[in-house]
Amino acid sequence: MVCQDTIQRNELAHIDMRSDTVTQPTRAMRDAMANAEVGDDVYGDDPTVNALQERAAQLLGKEAGLFVASGTQSNLVALLSHCQRGDELLVGDCFHIHRYEAGGVSVLGGVMMGALATDHRGAMRTSDITAAIKPDDLHCPISRLLCLENTVYGHVHDAEHINALATAAKARELFVHLDGARLMNAAVKLGVPARLIVNAVDSVSLCLSKGLGTPAGSVLVGSEAFIERARRMRKLVGGGMRQVGILAAAGLYALDHHIERLAVDHTNALRLADQLNRIDKVEVKEDLVETNMVFMKLPDGSAKPLRKYLAERGILLGGGEPTIRLVTHLDIDVDAVDKLAIEIRNFFG
Numbered sequence: 001m002v003c004q005d006t007i008q009r010n011e012l013a014h015i016d017m018r019s020d021t022v023t024q025p026t027r028a029m030r031d032a033m034a035n036a037e038v039g040d041d042v043y044g045d046d047p048t049v050n051a052l053q054e055r056a057a058q059l060l061g062k063e064a065g066l067f068v069a070s071g072t073q074s075n076l077v078a079l080l081s082h083c084q085r086g087d088e089l090l091v092g093d094c095f096h097i098h099r100y101e102a103g104g105v106s107v108l109g110g111v112m113m114g115a116l117a118t119d120h121r122g123a124m125r126t127s128d129i130t131a132a133i134k135p136d137d138l139h140c141p142i143s144r145l146l147c148l149e150n151t152v153y154g155h156v157h158d159a160e161h162i163n164a165l166a167t168a169a170k171a172r173e174l175f176v177h178l179d180g181a182r183l184m185n186a187a188v189k190l191g192v193p194a195r196l197i198v199n200a201v202d203s204v205s206l207c208l209s210k211g212l213g214t215p216a217g218s219v220l221v222g223s224e225a226f227i228e229r230a231r232r233m234r235k236l237v238g239g240g241m242r243q244v245g246i247l248a249a250a251g252l253y254a255l256d257h258h259i260e261r262l263a264v265d266h267t268n269a270l271r272l273a274d275q276l277n278r279i280d281k282v283e284v285k286e287d288l289v290e291t292n293m294v295f296m297k298l299p300d301g302s303a304k305p306l307r308k309y310l311a312e313r314g315i316l317l318g319g320g321e322p323t324i325r326l327v328t329h330l331d332i333d334v335d336a337v338d339k340l341a342i343e344i345r346n347f348f349g
């Protein structure tokens with residue numbers, strides 16, 4: 001199921017395990033992009049964008065969709081559409097929205113972020129959500145929104161868990177947004193349609209440029225009324241693009257061809273974890289490898305020299321000390337996994 005042109009590229013190029021965002025568009029995806037019918041999307045005239053938005057909404061069981069430039073923009077536009085200045089949103093302390101989006105919703109939207117504890121798999125407790133929702137008291141910000149994420153650092157949260165968290169929030173009239181940058185990895189792993197996982201949430205951000213392998217873009221989905229507000233917010237943050245069907249065509253191609261193959265990335269991640277665990281100095285908790293991410297714990301002081309050693313051999317790893325994240329994706333095949341494991345074994349002698 002690995003695309004032929006991807007395999008050929010791997011033979012020539014380096015092995016890049018930093019993230020699943022590093023993928024190159026395949027030849028077939030580039031053809032789809034080159035042949036895309038386009039129009040001015042700020043006028044709503046781009047047929048390829050419109051088709052992608054409808055497809056994504058249908059896939060996730062929501063009324064409407066909005067194509068945006070990135071996962072960060074998708075989350076930001078969603079949060080600005082749900083919240084007003086002076087509102088508070090609740091979010092897992094390790095989630096991307098809380099840690100890695102430059103605090104955009106607070107900077108631009110005047111929205112406070114209340115961080116809730118997460119466990120080793122990124123799961124929150126319903127009791128913590130209930131306890132964190134503020135009373136109707138003029139001293140407090142208005143708790144407006146709960147933000148979920150799936151997968152979280154590669155961990156899969158099933159519909160039952162998402163429903164329980166969403167129900168706790170909705171009981172107190174909060175909206176619920178889910179950062180589904182890698183939602184399709186969760187759906188493939190669980191073997192259920194993605195819409196069943198996000199049934200109880202109001203809005204979902206789905207990234208096309210992670211495991212799905214496009215050069216850029218995310219789709220935000222929700223009710224018609226929500227997407228109308230989001231369209232205005234997208235404009236406000238400078239995200240209204242014009243003949244962007246060229247990118248949407250890559251997204252449509254990915255939804256047709258790159259969802260089921262995520263299972264290959266998951267299998268490769270398990271293979272990598274198994275091989276790494278055979279190396280004395282390396283530790284991977286294999287039972288925590290649920291999708292395409294492997295967390296490799298190294299002896300103190302060895303992460304930096306290992307990174308350098310591998311870089312000299314054309315292999316790129318992400319940051320972190322003593323634990324490094326390795327991500328499998330469209331451009332990583334079995335040979336790449338095996339080569340990486342061999343080189344790490346060589347490094348440790």
Ligand SMILES: Cc1ncc(COP(=O)(O)O)c(C=O)c1O
Nearest residue numbers: 070071072073096149179181182
């Ligand atoms: C869980 C999650 N959400 C959102 C994003 C943001 O996506 P982007 O880099 O396209 O802005 C990322 C990026 O890696 C992510 O991992």
